[in-house]
Amino acid sequence: xxxxxxxxxxxxxQVETSAKAQLVYYKNPNYEEVTTAVDTIQRExxxxxxxxxPIDWSNGRRYSFATYWISKRxxxxxxxxxxxxxxxxxxxxxxxxxxxxxxWTQGCKNVLVEKLKEQLVLLRVVAGLGIALPFxxxxxxxxxRKFLTDNxxxxxE
Numbered sequence: 498x499x500x501x502x503x504x505x506x507x508x509x510x511q512v513e514t515s516a517k518a519q520l521v522y523y524k525n526p527n528y529e530e531v532t533t534a535v536d537t538i539q540r541e542x543x544x545x546x547x548x549x550x551p552i553d554w555s556n557g558r559r560y561s562f563a564t565y566w567i568s569k570r571x572x573x574x575x576x577x578x579x580x581x582x583x584x585x586x587x588x589x590x591x592x593x594x595x596x597x598x599x600x601w602t603q604g605c606k607n608v609l610v611e612k613l614k615e616q617l618v619l620l621r622v623v624a625g626l627g628i629a630l631p632f633x634x635x636x637x638x639x640x641x642r643k644f645l646t647d648n649x650x651x652x653x654e
Contacts (some may be wrong), residue, residue, distance in 0.1 A: 503582075508610055509606070509610050512606050512613070513547060513548060517547055517562040519531050519534070519535065520535065520547065520553075520562050520563040520566075521562055523535050523565060523566045523575070524565055524566050524569065525565045535575070537577075537618055538609070539577040539601065539605060540577050540582070542608040542612070543580075544603050544604060544605035545574055545601040545603070546574070546604050547579035547606050548604040548607070549604060550601070550602045551574045551590050551600050551602065552591060553590075553591075554566060554591040555571060556571045562572060569591070571591070572591055572593045572653065573587045573588050573589060576589040578590065578601055579598060579599065579600050579601075580598050580600060586599075586600075587600065595613070595630060
């Protein structure tokens with residue numbers, strides 16, 4: 498249970514650190530699984546980038562982590578950031594003012610952390626029950642023994 502609680506507190510930084518480490522390889526032909534995973538996450542969670550939305554894909558930040566992508570398309574977001582995904586729909590979307598309903602503006606970290614925290618609530622409940630049920634069983638067995646001992650004359654007549 499303590500591990501689940503501590504993990505929940507560190508979840509935000511863990512997700513961001515992991516995402517930034519993976520985005521370095523986005524669209525690199527040697528890391529197609531990273532590209533597939535990032536595109537799937539952005540589509541399914543309706544988000545873009547890590548923490549700051551589309552600007553995470555540009556080189557306009559002090560620290561750019563999507564280095565391979567930026568070296569090829571520094572003003573674009575991946576098409577998986579687009580609300581209505583079409584070929585090159587993310588062109589120039591990392592550097593311009595985003596029009597409503599063109600690309601997802603929320604970073605994926607926040608969305609993913611919220612989804613994971615929802616799952617952690619369930620995990621905490623299950624962990625709590627895993628601790629409580631054996632304790633209740635032990636207490637119940639003591640009361641049953643006491644009951645049987647106190648009423649032994651009824652059962653053994």
